[in-house]
Amino acid sequence: MKGLILQNAYYHTPSTDYQGERLAAELNKLGVYCDIKNNDFFGAKIEGGNLKNAAAGYDFCIYLDKDKYLSYALEKCGVRLFNRHEAIQLCDDKALTFLYLAGKGIPMPKTLPGLLCYDPSAEILKDTCEVLEKELGFPMVAKQCYGSLGKFVYKIDNRAELQKKCGELKCTPHLFQKFIAESAGRDIRVIVIGGKAVAAMERTSQTDFRSNIELGGKGTPKEIDEKLKTLCEKSANLLGLDYCGIDILYGKEGYLLCEVNSNAFFGGMERVTGINVARLYAEHIIANAKRL
Ligand SMILES: Nc1ncnc2c1ncn2[C@@H]1O[C@H](COP(=O)(O)OP(=O)(O)OP(=O)(O)O)[C@@H](O)[C@H]1O
Numbered sequence: 001m002k003g004l005i006l007q008n009a010y011y012h013t014p015s016t017d018y019q020g021e022r023l024a025a026e027l028n029k030l031g032v033y034c035d036i037k038n039n040d041f042f043g044a045k046i047e048g049g050n051l052k053n054a055a056a057g058y059d060f061c062i063y064l065d066k067d068k069y070l071s072y073a074l075e076k077c078g079v080r081l082f083n084r085h086e087a088i089q090l091c092d093d094k095a096l097t098f099l100y101l102a103g104k105g106i107p108m109p110k111t112l113p114g115l116l117c118y119d120p121s122a123e124i125l126k127d128t129c130e131v132l133e134k135e136l137g138f139p140m141v142a143k144q145c146y147g148s149l150g151k152f153v154y155k156i157d158n159r160a161e162l163q164k165k166c167g168e169l170k171c172t173p174h175l176f177q178k179f180i181a182e183s184a185g186r187d188i189r190v191i192v193i194g195g196k197a198v199a200a201m202e203r204t205s206q207t208d209f210r211s212n213i214e215l216g217g218k219g220t221p222k223e224i225d226e227k228l229k230t231l232c233e234k235s236a237n238l239l240g241l242d243y244c245g246i247d248i249l250y251g252k253e254g255y256l257l258c259e260v261n262s263n264a265f266f267g268g269m270e271r272v273t274g275i276n277v278a279r280l281y282a283e284h285i286i287a288n289a290k291r292l
């Protein structure tokens, strides 16, 4: 068996490179060789009205990117992707994740998809802000639909800030959400592989309501209790994910789903918990590579 690990050509950090290298090393120990490539070899092209697959010869592809065109094309050519194209798309867009999971028994904060605007010069209407304030109160949270590492998640404390943020985000996909005060500065990150919650840590921050490690949050191992396990495994299975990192908030009445990351970094989790996440993912990949 031979695998392809695909990375984004434009985005390389120690964390992104670590993902590919660790997975390749663990797969190698299990007898599976992988090539690590940037996605700029144009893995699929349309020629003569047909798709041509430049990734032929691989039994699977670990897709450490979110580019929907290439994932769609590779899957259409019969390549088994980890994660699958549809699962990556559902998770990449936070509003889409919440909308997809709504009505399926997953507790989540009250969420209003933001209005899209196509005119950068358009004024934000007073009525729009009034509705948001009435629905969510202050503070509330705004998030860009595409974002990670906590970078595009904002707390809004009053009407003036809301008006300003609506203006800044109007031409970018975004959502508004109830601020879960009980969870300010703390959340739980759970890794789910092949439908099983395998590792978890609590992340706490003394300086920010966002507990992302990249923003100064500290991780400690967290026991996976029955409710946490059920919520995370159910979410991952509904979204069709082979692998993910799920963020969970502490709500007044129990756990709430915050976010599902299809490309979650596992370096921090491995350091905090001592669990070999790359090994578990490698085992899952080998067992499922032939199942399209
Ligand atoms: N509704 C909310 N109420 C309170 N805190 C929140 C809320 N939503 C998010 N947070 C905090 O902000 C952090 C970042 O939010 P979220 O996970 O949605 O964004 P992210 O930038 O995608 O992070 P990641 O790096 O995990 O992809 C969360 O881990 C949590 O600590």
Ligand SMILES: [Mg+2]
Binding pocket: 149, 150, 247, 259
């Ligand atoms: Mg997150």
